[in-house]
Amino acid sequence: METRSPKDPQEGLTPSTCKRATVEDNHLLIKAVQNGDTELVQRLLERGAEVNFQGGEGGWTPLHNAVQSSREDIVGLLLHHGADPCRQKKNGATPFLVAGIVGNVRLLELFLSKGSHVDECDFHGFTAFMEAAVYGKVEALKFLHEKGAEVNLGRKTKEDQKRLGKGGATALMDAAEHGHMDALKMLLEEMGADVNARDNMGRSALIHALLSSHDENVEAITRLLLDHGADVNVRGKRGKTPLILAVEKKHLGLVQMLLEQEHIDINDTDSEGNTALLTAVQLRQEKIARLLCSKGAHTDCGNLVTIARRHYDISLAEFLLLNGAREDFQPPAEDWNPQNSRWGTVLTRLHRMYRPMIGKLKIMIDEEYKIADTSEGGIYLGFYEGREAAVKRFCEGSEHAQREVSCLQNSRENCNLVTFYGTENHKDCLYVCLALCERTLAEHLARDSRGTVENTEDEFARHVLLSIFKAVAELHLVGYAHQDLHPQNILIDSKNAVRLADFDKSIKCDGRPQEIKRDLEALGRLVLYVVKKGDIPFETLEVQSKEELTELYPDEEIQHLIRHLFYPGEKWQTQLHKMLGHPFFWSWETRYRILQDLGNESDIKVRDIKSKILQILKPEPSEPSRSFDQWTTKIDPYVMKKMNKFYKRNCNFYQDIVGDLLKFIRNLGAHINEGQNNDMKSKIRDPAQYFQKTFPDLMIYVYTKLQDTEYTKHFPQTHDLPRLKYDGPDC
Template sequence: METESHNSLQERPTPSSNGRTSVDGDKLIKAVRDENINLVQQLLEGGADVNFQDEWGWSPLHNAVQSDREDMVDLLLCYGADPCLKKKNEATPFIIAGIVGNVNLLRLFLSRGADVNECDANGFTAFMEAAVNGRVEALKFLYENGAKVNLSRRAKQDQKRLRKGGTTALMDAAENGHVDILKILLDEMGADVKACDNMGRNALIYAFRSSDDRNLEGITRLLLDHGADVNVRGEEGKTPLILAVEKKHLGLVQMLLEQENIEIDDTDREGKTALLLAVQYSLKDTAQLLCEKGASTDCGDLVMKARRNYDPFLVKLLLSYGAREVCPPPAEDWKPQSSRWGKALEHLCRIYRPMIGNLKIFIDEEYKIADTSEGGIYLGFYEGQEVAVKRFYEGSTRGQQEVSCLQSSRANSDLVTFYGSESHKGCLYVCLALCERTLEEHLTTHRGEAVENEEDEFARNVLLSVFKAVEELHLRCGYTHQDLHPRNIFIGESPVFL
C-alpha cells in the first residue's frame, strides 16, 4: 500500500550531481505539488532535472500522478520523465495511478512499458491498491488487462520469516469495508474466498480487522455465502465468532451461529470461548443466544464472573444451562515434571480446553514439540499425566500401526511408554511419555566434550536399550523399524526408543 509506512527508516536521500540541480529539482517537485503547471514548464525549459527524486524517491511524475493531473503527466513525459521510475519503496507511477484510480493514466503507463502485475517492495500491485482504495473502474480496467486477481502479497525475506505477507486484493477490500469491490472480486473475477495469508488469516478475519463496522455485516454475509471458512483463526488464535463477541455485535454473532460447521466452543490462545467473553462483557443477549445454540458452560468460572459483574440475570441463565457454581482452578502447588516443557505445560494446565476423551490438548505453536510427516507432536495431558501427543489423520495406516505396535509392547521398558489414544473430528491422537530430549539433541549439546568413563557408560546404555528395543520389535512383534536415527531415540530417566 502506498503510504509513508512502506518506506524503510534506513533510506537515505538520493544524491544530486550538483547543488543547483538539487535546488531546481526541489522547486520542480514543489511546483508539481502546488499544481502550478506554468511554473513546471518554466523550470523544465530552464533545464531542471525531470527525473529528480527527493529523499524518499518521489519524482515530479510520481507527484503529478498523485495529484491526478493528466495534463502535467503529459508535460513531464514530453520532457523525458521516466514512466517506470521507482520510489524508494519501488512504487512506480503506474502503481500510484492504481491508488488514485485514474484509468486514463493506467492505460497511458501500460502503453509506456508498465507491467500490469508489477509491485512495490511491499508486494502491492496497482490492482491491490485499487481494491484497498475502493477504485471500482480502475479495478475492472486492470482485470481486463491481465491483472492477477488472486496474487498474494510478496514479503521481503526478513518479513517472510515473521510470516508476514500473502495478503490478496480480496482481503484488502474486506479490511477496508468496500462491499462493491468485494462483490466484483467474488462474482465477476473469481477471487478465491478460501485464500489465506502467511499467518493463515482469510478475508473474513481481515473484515473483522476494520475499525469501521458500518459494512461489516454485509461483508461477512457476502464472504460466508461464498464459502469462507468460519472457523479460521486470526491474531491470538481468535475465531470470527470470538471477534464478533468482542465487537459486541449481536447480529454478527447470530449470523455466524447460523453456519453449519461453526465450532461454537473454540477457544483463543488464552483458552477463552465466545461464551466466556460474552459473560465477561455482560452481554446478556449474546450469552443467551450462545447457550441456546449449545455452547458449553464448562469453560471457566462463568457464574463467578457474572456474580462479580453484579449480573443476576446471567447468573440464573448460566445455572439453568448447567454451569457449575464453583470451577476450581488447578492446584496452586502443582508443578510440571518436565523442566524443558514446564512453562508451556503450566499454561496449558491453566487455560480451558474442551476434553477429547481423556486428553487435554491445544493445537498451537506454543505447545508444538516437533513436526512430523503427518500432523506434528504436541504437549498434552492424558488422564492428568504430562504426555507427548502424535497427531495423525484418523484413517492413517501409519498411525494405526504405531498404536498397534505400542499396545503390544507395553511391557518393554526400552520402548517409549504408551498411555492411550483418542479420535476426534478426523484426527487420531497417540499419547506417549514426554521425554526431555532426543539422542540427536544430546549429541549436539555434548559434541566435542572429552569422553570420560561416565560418558562411555551412557553410550553403552543407549546402545543396549536400542538393541533390546529392536529385538522386541523385530522378533516378538513382527515390526521392522525403517528409520533408525538419533532423532528417534528419546532420553528420559533411562534411554528409551521409538
C-alpha cells in the first residue's frame, strides 16, 4: 500500500476538494490566457486544466480569449493540448469569427486548416467576412475573399427575428454603416459587392450609411456608393428615402449631392407622407428648403407656411408663399400613422376617436391610455395641438404641479429636458403636456444592453451621461435643483436622444448648497448605474455609502468623476460645470489629439527635465503604479525599435517618463500615415484605440496633473452653458 509523507500536498484531500482545485485551475487558465502569461498557461495545462473550459456568461474558451488578444503563441499551445478549434461561444461565435473581428490573417488561415468554413456564422448570422467589414479589417477581408467568402451573403437570422425585419445585412452595408472607407472601396472595386442589395427591412448600403452616426466621412461614402450605381430612390425603414434622410441629418452637402443624381424623385414621400421639403421646413432648415424648391420640389405637400410661422421663420414662410405654398392648406384625407412606435396602436385608436377638446388637448382618462402611475393622477397618452403627448394629470393647485410647471417654464431653452408643450385646466385638474418619449433609461438598458465590454469605447454611457449632466447643469444655472434623479425619470425619445423629466419635486434652490449637493450625489450614483449598464439596481446604489461606491468601479477615471461629484468641496456651485469638461466625456480620438498636442510642447520635445510641464507631470514617489510605468516595454517591440531609430545618431532614445511618452505619441501620429511606415501602421492600426487600450489611465493622469495650469489650453473648452453644443437632435 502506498504511503504519503506528512508534507505531501495531496494528503487529506477529498474528491470534492480535488474537484474544486480543478475548477479553480480552469478559471485560472482563462485568466492566464487573458493576461498573456504563456508559462502559467503551460503549467496549468500540464496539471490537468480543461483546455475547452467555457467560463463566464458568454461561454468564452481559452482559445477564444487567445484569439481575441491575437496571441498566436498561446493559440498554438492550446491547440497542441487539444483545444477544439471549432468550439462555439454561447452566441455561436467560433475562434475563426473572433479572428475576423481582430483581423488576424495568420489565425484565420490556421483555423481554416483546422476545419473552419469560410462562411460559417454565429447565431446572429455574422460571418468572419462580415465581422472584418464591421471593424474595417481590410487585410482580413482580402484574405477571406481569396479563400472564397461569399461577398453578397446576407445575414441569416431566426424566422421570428426575420419577421421583425432583422437580419439580411451584407458586409458592404456593415462597412458603410461603420464608416470604413477603405473596406468599402475594396468591396466595391475589387470584390464585386452588390451596391443595391437590401437587408430584411429593405435598406441598402446607402441607407445604412445615411442612418449611421459616423458623420465625419458620410459625404465621401455616399459619393462612392452613388458612383457605383446605388439606387438613389431606395426606401429604408418607415419609407424614408436617401434624400429625406439627408435632410434629417441637416446636411446641405449631402442634399446637394443627391439632387445632382439623374433619377432622383424629389417629391417622394415616406410612409407618413412627409416629403424632403416638408421635413426641411419642420426641422427649420431654410437653406435646404430653398435648395429643394429651386430644384422643383412641390409646395403642396403639407402645411408648410403655418409650420414656418410657428417657428418664427418669417423669411422662409414668405419664400414658400412665393413658390406656391398656401396659407389655408388642407391635407388630403388619409389614414393617420403614429410616430411613437411603442404606443402607436393605442395612439391610433385615440386619434380616430371623437373626444371633446380640453383647450388644445385631446385626451381620454382611462386605464387603456395610462402609461405610468404617479403619486397624484397618472400619466396618459394624448394629443396637444395635434402632437403626440405624454400628459401628467395633477389636482389643480397641487404643489407638485406648481413645481413641475415652474421648472419647465423657466427651462424652455434647456434642450436636454423633455419638451414642454403647455398646460390645460379642466374640472379641478391641471394637465401638463410633454413630448412623448419611447421608454425610460431603465427600460432601455433592460431591453438593449449588451453588457460592458472590456477595452472598448462606451459611447452609449458617454452620450447618456453627458446629456444628463448638461440638463442638470442648466437647471442649476437657472436656479433649480431636480431632487429626484432616478433612471425612471430619464427618458429616451424615438431618435434615441436622452431627456430629463419629472420635475414635481424640483426646488428653487436660490444658491443653497444642500439641494445642489443632493443632485451631484445622485449624479454620481447614476454614473455607476449607466457604466454598469443597469446591472446593479439603482435602489442598491442608493443605500450604499459614498465610500463604498467610490471603490465599486476600478476604473480610475470613473472614480475621479464620481469622487468630485460626491465631494465637491467649496466649489460646489461650479463643480458640475467643470465636470462637463472631464475626460470621461472625451472620445478616444479627442484624447489622442490632446496627448499629441501636449507632446508637441517645446519643453517636452527637447526633454527639458527642469521645465514646468515636465516637473508637473513627474509622478510623486507615493503615487501608485500605473499602466504607463516602464512604458517603452509595453509598446509593440517592432514599433518601439523603429521609432528609436530616429534618435540613433545622438543616442537620445525614448525614456520611461511621461513626457517622452507624450512625445512618442506626437511623433507617431505625425509619421504613421507616411508610406514608409505602413509596417508600423499595420501593428498599431488605430493609434487612438491603441494608446487608450495600452495606457487606459494616461489621460486621467495628465488631466489631474494639468487641470489647473496653463496647459489646459490643450483640453476641450467648456463654454457658458446656454451656448453649449448639444450632440443630439436640435430642440
